[in-house]
Amino acid sequence: MSRHGGRLVAGLLRGSWRPSPPPLELQAADLLPLLPLLGRQGSSGLAWARIRTTPLAAEPALAPLREAYRYYGLRVKVLETRLPEVVAYLREHGAEPVLGKGWAVGRLYPGRGHRPYGDLDLWVRPSDHHAAREALRTPGRPDAPVELHRSFKQLADQDPDALWRHARVEELDGAEIRTFGPEHHLRLVALHALRHGLARPLWLCDVAILLETLPPDFDWEVAMAGGAWYSDGVRCALGLARELLGVDLEGAGVPRKWREAPLPSWMVPAALEAFGARAHYMAPGTPDPGSTLLSPRALLRVARLRWANALEATSRRMAPWNDRPRLPTQLADYLLRGAGFLGRSPGYLFDLVTDRESRA
Amino acid sequence: MNPKAKTNLLFEDYPDETLVYDLDRHRAHCLNPTAAFLLREADGTRDVAELTRMAEAAFEEDGGEDVIRLGLERLERARLVEWEGSSPAPSGPSRREAIRRLATVGLAIPAVMTVVSPLYAQGTGITPQECKTLEDIGNCCVNQKRCIRVQQGKSVRIRCLGARC
Numbered sequence A: 001m002s003r004h005g006g007r008l009v010a011g012l013l014r015g016s017w018r019p020s021p022p023p024l025e026l027q028a029a030d031l032l033p034l035l036p037l038l039g040r041q042g043s044s045g046l047a048w049a050r051i052r053t054t055p056l057a058a059e060p061a062l063a064p065l066r067e068a069y070r071y072y073g074l075r076v077k078v079l080e081t082r083l084p085e086v087v088a089y090l091r092e093h094g095a096e097p098v099l100g101k102g103w104a105v106g107r108l109y110p111g112r113g114h115r116p117y118g119d120l121d122l123w124v125r126p127s128d129h130h131a132a133r134e135a136l137r138t139p140g141r142p143d144a145p146v147e148l149h150r151s152f153k154q155l156a157d158q159d160p161d162a163l164w165r166h167a168r169v170e171e172l173d174g175a176e177i178r179t180f181g182p183e184h185h186l187r188l189v190a191l192h193a194l195r196h197g198l199a200r201p202l203w204l205c206d207v208a209i210l211l212e213t214l215p216p217d218f219d220w221e222v223a224m225a226g227g228a229w230y231s232d233g234v235r236c237a238l239g240l241a242r243e244l245l246g247v248d249l250e251g252a253g254v255p256r257k258w259r260e261a262p263l264p265s266w267m268v269p270a271a272l273e274a275f276g277a278r279a280h281y282m283a284p285g286t287p288d289p290g291s292t293l294l295s296p297r298a299l300l301r302v303a304r305l306r307w308a309n310a311l312e313a314t315s316r317r318m319a320p321w322n323d324r325p326r327l328p329t330q331l332a333d334y335l336l337r338g339a340g341f342l343g344r345s346p347g348y349l350f351d352l353v354t355d356r357e358s359r360a
Numbered sequence B: 001m002n003p004k005a006k007t008n009l010l011f012e013d014y015p016d017e018t019l020v021y022d023l024d025r026h027r028a029h030c031l032n033p034t035a036a037f038l039l040r041e042a043d044g045t046r047d048v049a050e051l052t053r054m055a056e057a058a059f060e061e062d063g064g065e066d067v068i069r070l071g072l073e074r075l076e077r078a079r080l081v082e083w084e085g086s087s088p089a090p091s092g093p094s095r096r097e098a099i100r101r102l103a104t105v106g107l108a109i110p111a112v113m114t115v116v117s118p119l120y121a122q123g124t125g126i127t128p129q130e131c132k133t134l135e136d137i138g139n140c141c142v143n144q145k146r147c148i149r150v151q152q153g154k155s156v157r158i159r160c161l162g163a164r165c
Helices: A001-013 A028-041 A044-051 A060-092 A102-106 A126-137 A160-168 A182-195 A201-212 A226-247 A266-275 A296-305 A310-316 A326-358 B034-041 B048-060 B067-075 B096-103 B119-125
Strands: A097-099 A120-123 A146-149 A168-172 A175-179 B002-007 B010-015 B018-024 B027-031 B080-083 B111-115 B145-152 B155-160
Touching: A001 A028, A001 A044, A001 A201, A001 A226, A001 A266, A028 A044, A028 A060, A044 A060, A060 A102, A060 A120, A060 A126, A060 A175, A060 B010, A060 B018, A060 B027, A097 A102, A097 B119, A102 A182, A102 A201, A126 A146, A160 A182, A182 A201, A182 A226, A182 A310, A201 A226, A226 A266, A266 A310, A310 A326, B002 B034, B002 B067, B010 B034, B018 B034, B027 B034, B034 B048, B034 B067, B048 B067, B067 B080, B067 B111, B080 B111, B080 B119
Parallel strands: A097 A175, A120 A146
Antiparallel strands: A097 A120, A168 A175, B002 B080, B010 B018, B018 B027, B027 B111, B145 B155
């Protein structure tokens, strides 16, 4: 699969976030081998959105895409029901959360089934973090998967007060939900996609839809202010959205200096390989390495999956976004993560052994 | 004794089916229009005869109480409908015989299918039983493991490591 599969996925997802996607040139025979890949990546909903107005929608073999779209829609509706409860609950406990990713970007898509998400990523100001964390540990908290952040790595170069000042209030079923300002949100979403090596192509679709729905008062100076490495990463993500998904950066109003700088030559091939990768450690059901310590074969399998692609390794190690070969960065990343894992493994081992004994 | 739909259900309607999510049990179900109609109308005040009349009027088809009973039985098995006290004992012919007979009536036989994360929808990344806080210890988590406590020096982490659930 790999790079060829990645090209097919990119072609399929091109424009899939729009209410009227562009015409599709792929045939059912091209799509069938992609089904498991799309499922693992959470892209089945976008794939269905792309084909549902074409003759391919009547193809019985592609019905799983429609089922996935509906299922995603239902799960998103569940989380949309929970989100106002969680926000109100945190407010009652003295913390005002700001939402990023998830619903904050999912709401921009034409349908709920387009863009699945699994939890609610809530950021609170450092001064509110303790109250929020304690509230979420209290029995009786809303029944929702919440990931509470004191900081996002992708926004580590930003002043928390500025993040707060630029935050916007959106409405969900009459409830006020605070989300990151569009400038910071674009930054977050773009750098998050790179951080995980584009393991889910829909993250690049998030960048695309944000670009195509920028508010009239969007301030590119704010969006690109901050650490040079971070801003360069955002520029790369914008370039990938153009190269892989056909986003018109000029039409989106991206200033010339941010849209014309060339991408490093390794970047598009690395992204295509990520789009077409058969397996990834973030895929549902992939075991945690710590849980495989007593099974060498499983450990080897998991260890192989932990080799980061060039995008992920560059992002995690904050290596320059330049044309230099990526192999040393990937190797350094692998060794450092491996060393970290080895340091933690006695704890995992102890736990596994005691757990095994308790079952015996 | 009247059937009553559970509360805390979320509906998502499509032209050919309705998806229902049980917010208490975290289960999704796929219902055909007849079953969805029954679930919406079974409010505890209507008996089987009344639900039958309503369904026949809504779908403009003949059905009979056997169809409605079968639908309610399926909804009850999916824990979407409750009967106050115990559910009424099945009367008349065996279920297989009833289904064979029902195949000739106009009203579509209510169908209820429990959805367990369809294969091609796996990428939701939703794991309601995540290992994040001390409260999660002992809960099932991804890969049918259990959340357990892992001590690392002075810090404690909650990991998805334990025995199969």
